[in-house]
Amino acid sequence: MKIAIIGAGNLGLSIATGILNSGAATTMYLTRRYPEALREFEAYGNVVTSSDNRMAVSKSDIIIFAVQPGDFPDVLQSVADLFSDNHVIISTITGFSIGEIEAITGPERFIIRAMPNTAISVAHSMTCLCSNEHGKTRLELAEAIFNRMGHSMIIPEDRMQAATVICASGIAFWMRLIRATTQGAIQLGFDAEEAQELAMHTSRGAAELLIQSGRHPEAEIDRVTTPMGCTIEGLNEMEHQGLSASLIRGIITSFEKISEIRKG
Ligand SMILES: NC(=O)C1=CN([C@@H]2O[C@H](COP(=O)(O)OP(=O)(O)OC[C@H]3O[C@@H](n4cnc5c(N)ncnc54)[C@H](OP(=O)(O)O)[C@@H]3O)[C@@H](O)[C@H]2O)C=CC1
Ligand SMILES: O=C(O)[C@@H]1CCC=N1
Numbered sequence: 200m201k202i203a204i205i206g207a208g209n210l211g212l213s214i215a216t217g218i219l220n221s222g223a224a225t226t227m228y229l230t231r232r233y234p235e236a237l238r239e240f241e242a243y244g245n246v247v248t249s250s251d252n253r254m255a256v257s258k259s260d261i262i263i264f265a266v267q268p269g270d271f272p273d274v275l276q277s278v279a280d281l282f283s284d285n286h287v288i289i290s291t292i293t294g295f296s297i298g299e300i301e302a303i304t305g306p307e308r309f310i311i312r313a314m315p316n317t318a319i320s321v322a323h324s325m326t327c328l329c330s331n332e333h334g335k336t337r338l339e340l341a342e343a344i345f346n347r348m349g350h351s352m353i354i355p356e357d358r359m360q361a362a363t364v365i366c367a368s369g370i371a372f373w374m375r376l377i378r379a380t381t382q383g384a385i386q387l388g389f390d391a392e393e394a395q396e397l398a399m400h401t402s403r404g405a406a407e408l409l410i411q412s413g414r415h416p417e418a419e420i421d422r423v424t425t426p427m428g429c430t431i432e433g434l435n436e437m438e439h440q441g442l443s444a445s446l447i448r449g450i451i452t453s454f455e456k457i458s459e460i461r462k463g
Contacts, residue, residue: 203228203259205252205274206266207237210291213320214263217348219243221322228255256281261344263289263313268460271295275303282308287337289313293363294457297331297356309334311341314362315349316370324349325369327362364453372449377402 202218204211207229218224219240227246229237237248249255256262256278266274271292282288287309290300300310311334315326326345330338338353345351354362377398384394408419424431 200224200261201226201228201259202261202263203230203255204263204265205230205255205278206264206270207231207240207248208265208267210315210317211263211265212237212240213317214265214291214315214348215240215246216320217322217324218344219246220320221347223344223347226258228259230255252278253281256286260285261287261289263291265291268292268294272299272303275300279304287311287334287340289341291315293367294360294460297329301331306331307333309337311337312356312359313341313345314359314367315345316367318370319345319348322348324351325366326351327354327359327366328352329354329356329359360457361454363457364450368453372446373402 200223202224204215204227207215208231211229211231215227215229218227225245227240227243229240229246229248230250230252231237232250234248234250240246241248247255247258252274262278262282264271264275271290282304284307288300288304289311291313293314297310297312300312301308304310308331310331312329313326314328315324318324319326324345326349328338328341328345328351330341342351342353352362377395380398380401381391381394384397385391389397405419408414409416412419420434424434
């Protein structure tokens, strides 16, 4: 499979790393306007780096777009005449609907919207997927690709904005929680490196417990909170300070911002 990533920036390069390490592509074409920053990827041997989007599209089977939303209409327009009946077009662009893509490419194209996160580079992305009517026959293929680099879920397009916040922005939210835990651990006497190690592995353990057991978070919390113990004391103080409320409010604020980006 030949895969192009048009706009190999933060997300695009994370996807490229995930694909290259999972062996999902025979050849990869990575583009950006200033491709010098991509040269190190040529060491993989099967990677071509360029600023030539038309070359990348014409040589690939699957085209993944990862440019900024404001750049996407022009970029898509500039390669639209190259799409054939076999191309699978995957857009990771926030807030850009399938209808808007079809307005440029026409509806008779395989169009997938994918919302991965940067953990795709280490094969632990949570990726949400949806497609246009024509692209439904290619959803399984997209799912197979993204499942090699984490976990995926097919959702209706009207959930894509929410998925962006929970899964894509979610990486930043969880990072801040891990960072805050690290700061607490430093205050309690661990050096910075030890503190981060404790926070990272504890958060991974919490997620794995839920993934493997299928239990509800509160059931796991009940197993940790000894009556009159230190955990419930700390947890209740966090809630008095608005931990859950601030997370939920942040999520809703991010969600609303996506509509503004599109209007802007
Ligand atoms: N970052 C993330 O975690 C996530 C991002 N997204 C979405 O992915 C998209 C990319 O985000 P992100 O990676 O953060 O953004 P970046 O700015 O890091 O990457 C965008 C890339 O597009 C390149 N680019 C701009 N114009 C062109 C062009 N004409 N042809 C080829 N490449 C071009 C830029 O290259 P150059 O600098 O050389 O101009 C840049 O490397 C956005 O739409 C975002 O909403 C979705 C989920 C998660
Ligand atoms: O912050 C943003 O707008 C993009 C979309 C999700 C992650 N990064």
